[in-house]
Amino acid sequence: MNKIRARMLGILLCVALLFSIVPAQAASKAEEFVTREEAVVSLLNTIGLAALNDAPSDLSVFSDADQINSENADKIAIAITNGLLPVEPGEALELGVHITRLEFALIVGNSMRELPAIRSPLAFEDVPAEVAGKIDRITSAGLMSGYGNGCFGSDDYLTKGQLEVVLNKIRALSSIRPQDDFFYAINHQWLSTTKLPAGYPGMTTFDEVDRRNTDKLKAIVKDLVENRDTYQEGTIEQKIADFYLTILDMENRNKEGIKPIQKYLDLIDGVSSAQELLDAMVQLEAETGMRPLVSFAPDADLNDSNRHSLYAAGLSTGLPADYILMGNPQIDALYTGVITQLFSLSGIPEAEAAEKAHSLYAFEKVIAQNTMKNEEASKVENIYNPVSRAELVGMFPSVDLDKYLSDLGFGSVDTIILSDVNLMKKTGELLSDDNLDVLKTYCRFRILASTASLLSKDFRDVTMNFQKAFYGISSTMDEEEIAFNLLNSVMSDYLGRIYVERYFSAKAKADVESIVSDIIAAFEDRIEALDWMGQETKEKAITKLKTIKVKIGYPDKWKDPLKDISIKTYADGGSLLGNIFAINSAQVKENKSLLSKPVDRSAWYMPPHMVNAYYNPTNNEIVFPAGILQPPYYDVNASREQNLGGIGTVIAHEITHAFDNNGAQFDENGNMNNWWTEQDYTVFRQKCQAVIDLYDGLVIAPGAVVNGNLTVSENVADIGAMACILDIAADIPDVDYKALFESYAAIWRFTGTEQIYQMLATQDVHAPNKYRVNRVLQNFEEFYKTYDIQPGDAMYLAPEERVTVW
The missing domain is CATH 1.10.1380.10 (Neutral endopeptidase , domain2)
Known part of the structure; x- marks a missing residue:
């Protein structure tokens, strides 16, 4: 009897162990499975609709529309709009069928554009290669995992218990530690509540400020249009108003069709040879500006x-x-x-x-x-x-x-x-x-x-x-947004002039100029202290640094590239393309005349209201349009640390561009000229290679991998900027490093579609914004001390892997 009992207990123990490792598909029947409808609605109730496009899709185009629960119809319609349920019109939604773990994981990924990366991604035998990157996002964020046997359980149905576990982990995303994903932790609220405006594949802090500027300018344009009859022909006001009206006049544009x-x-x-085609191109360029x-x-x-x-x-x-x-x-x-x-x-x-x-x-x-x-x-x-x-x-x-x-x-x-x-x-x-x-x-x-x-x-x-x-x-985008964007691209000089007159203060310009002076002085000290650069090269680097020209706010002299161009509405015998062709051909003609003229070093290559900045190596200059000199980049009422983390790092970034892998090849006069000793330049290139290695291969989204060679110049500038700013901050009594670092994280906020991440990874010389924050800060001891970052934390980078150049 004891042998039988022992044998029975052994069998029961084996069965218990077996059930502990088999997939959830074979779990107790008491554990109910989740339908597609339940999964989607529960997920949307958890994440909210703040970051999603809330325009509902037309559910009537699906073959089983009559089976949709009326209580959930609105959320299902929004889920379809946002691509959570990839179903084509005419197909069945099949909301009542059980949802697999893989399908649910993909829906979770599609519902949230941004997720933290707090764990290393896992490889699963049963996850199709084409979606492996999408599952990596989910596992790296800690939202789901596999069975521990190399399988994700892709084909298994999702249980209600598993659903609740995932939803609880999503709720906990607001508590992600700065030590594990600083960019996400600081920006979580923004990342989880920011909608992509209509027509935008991505949204940044730059875009937010730009949209505020746009609203101001739209109001000005509206006023100009309403009062267009009061302006004389040829004035800036008349040209803006009439050009804007030609854009909006879709009735006449439709009548013309392809005629323009x-x-x-x-x-x-009509051409019959390649030579005749070239001859036709001459006429095309002269009359339209197209080449x-x-x-x-x-x-x-x-x-x-x-x-x-x-x-x-x-x-x-x-x-x-x-x-x-x-x-x-x-x-x-x-x-x-x-x-x-x-x-x-x-x-x-x-x-x-x-x-x-x-x-x-x-x-x-x-x-x-x-x-x-x-x-x-x-x-x-x-x-x-x-x-x-x-x-x-x-x-x-x-x-x-x-x-x-x-x-x-x-x-x-x-x-x-x-x-x-x-x-x-x-x-x-x-x-x-x-x-x-x-x-x-x-x-x-x-x-x-x-x-x-x-x-x-x-x-x-x-x-x-x-x-x-x-x-x-x-x-x-709606018609008004499309029209303004075109107006802004063609008449940015005029709009910038109006913007500066109404919205840019002399106080802000003077204050930013003082910040620039402090940063240049700090950068000089850093050059003097470099242990890898010889004195001969240091002297030439400092000469270049001190020669950098600083342009802030707007040009000293306004130019009028459209002064000889007549802008006419359809009612006056003009047309949209007629106006644009006239502008483009005049600009082509003007550009050709430059060959006989010296370079105008006072020229600006951004309009004053643009939210951006640049370094121009051929003029050895840094330029900061008025548009960027506002919160969160710069605020005259903010703390010194906040402004250093904001506009300070932008300024220092542009200064460092004078000494990145490209800028370092130009001298103080803006000529491509080697001013380095051979030994120093060899070390410099080695340091640039270390920056390449630091970023190369980082993954920001499925199919979007950072190319260290493509982004090296911007990464050198980002790291150099932070090094310089931290030197300045060290001299502030009781410095608030948290305010500085969090201001820095805020100015690089970004959220976007998977497709925009993929495009930027191959085309953009900047690293993804998340790494412009996390990868930069990982190199500085002040960051580790401020947030008590230790080995084992995801933000920790071993000292021997950290990189500085300048």
Whole structure:
């Protein structure tokens, strides 16, 4: 009996152990499973709707709409709008079926654009490769995990107990420690409650401030429009009001349809050789400012920044070259689809339009294969390639490029600077009669793509729908927003002038100038204290530092690039594209005249109301428009530490650009000139490589991986800025480092769609904003002491891995 009892107990123990390790699918029947409807509604009740697009979808387009619980219909409609339930119209929602763990995890990921990263991602045998990155986000945030046996339980149904565990973990996200994800912990409230405005794939603090500026300017424009009859022709006020009205006049734009560009499409259709196509490009540039094929434009010479040189660019792709080459079927179909639609709207039969779209795509793939990689193009030494006129002409064996240059007005130019030599050579090969048909198709598409948003509504809707799908956004801008953005891009100088007069104070300008002086002085001390740089190089670096020109607020002298241009409404015989073509062609003509003029060192390359800043190496200057000199970047009433963490780090960042991997190649006069000793420059490059290694491979979103080579210049500037600012802060009695660090985290807030993260990872020279905070602060002991960060905390970086350059 005892043997039998012992045997029975052994069997029961084995059964108990077995049930403790089998998947939840085989759990007790008392544990009920969750339906899709229950999962979605419970999730939305937990996260709230604050960060989601709250425009509900039309549920009637789904085949089982009559089965939707009326109490939950609104939330289901919002879930569909935001892509939580990826169901196409006509399909069944199947809200009553049980939801799998994998499906629920994907819905959780789609519901929250930003999550912390507090754990290392896990690999699961049963998670499909195409969604592994999405599951990594969930496990890294600690919201879900697997069974501990290498499986996630992808096909298992989600139980109510598991659902509640996940929901509780989501509720706990507000308590993420600064020691584990500083960016998320400081910005959690903003990240979890910020909506993406209509038409925006991403939202930053920069965008928030810019939208405040925009609201102020919109009110001004509205007033100008209401009083347009009181302004004399040719005044700034008349030009702003009438140009804005032409944008909004969709009735007349619809009447004109394709007419504004038909002349140029016909011009291209009528050519019978590659040489005639070049001749047509001369006319197109002169009358519209468009340059679809080989383009030439003057700019400051990098070796002699006092004079202008002629720069040339070859063929390019409609999408970034990386996207053309990645072979993503969805993106390929999306791109060829928009080409087909534009061709069809322009009068080409649909079947022929589709055929041309695919031939163009194949052509652009050749161009992409010969385009310099972004990480190479981000290095200034790679994009300055002077060649003689004869050398360039020799790259185009099938056409007379010498004639083309002369026809454009560059008959006396002997040297041209190429930004991408290999691409220009390939452009020369492709520009031949053998490729005439696809070259004409290429030019047609470039004209259509450049003007579609300015034509009738059907053309504009095609481009907006493409952008909506490409960037993963759920809504588009309204008419007023579209109109203002176009007005701002074309007449930014006028709007900036008005903005400064009404909203920028002399007190703010003087205070920021004093901050700049403090930062330059601190940067000088840091250069003097460098243990890796010799005295000879230090002296030249300090000379360059002290020579940096500082521009704050707005230009000393206002320019009027539109002074000789007449802006007319449709009622006055004008049109939107007519106005834009007049402006563009005048600017092209003005730019060509620069070749005979010295570089204007007083010029600004951003309008005063723009929320941004820049360093210009050829002028050795830092520029801070009035638009950025406001909270949260700068506040005259804020503490010193808050302003140092805000505008202080922006200023120091731009100063450090004078000494990043690109800026370090320019001297105090703005000329590309080596002022380093060989030994010091070797060490400097090693330190830049350490920065590359520090960032390379970091993951910010599924399919979005940081390229350390592409982002090195900005990362050097970010780290150098914080080092400089912390030196200044150390001299403040009872310094409040928390205020400084948290102000810094706030100015880099960012939230966006998965698609925008993926695009920025391949195209943007800046690291993702999260790493502009976390990866920077991990290098400084003051940060560790302030938040008591210890080994084992996710924000901890071993001392030997920390990097400083300046």
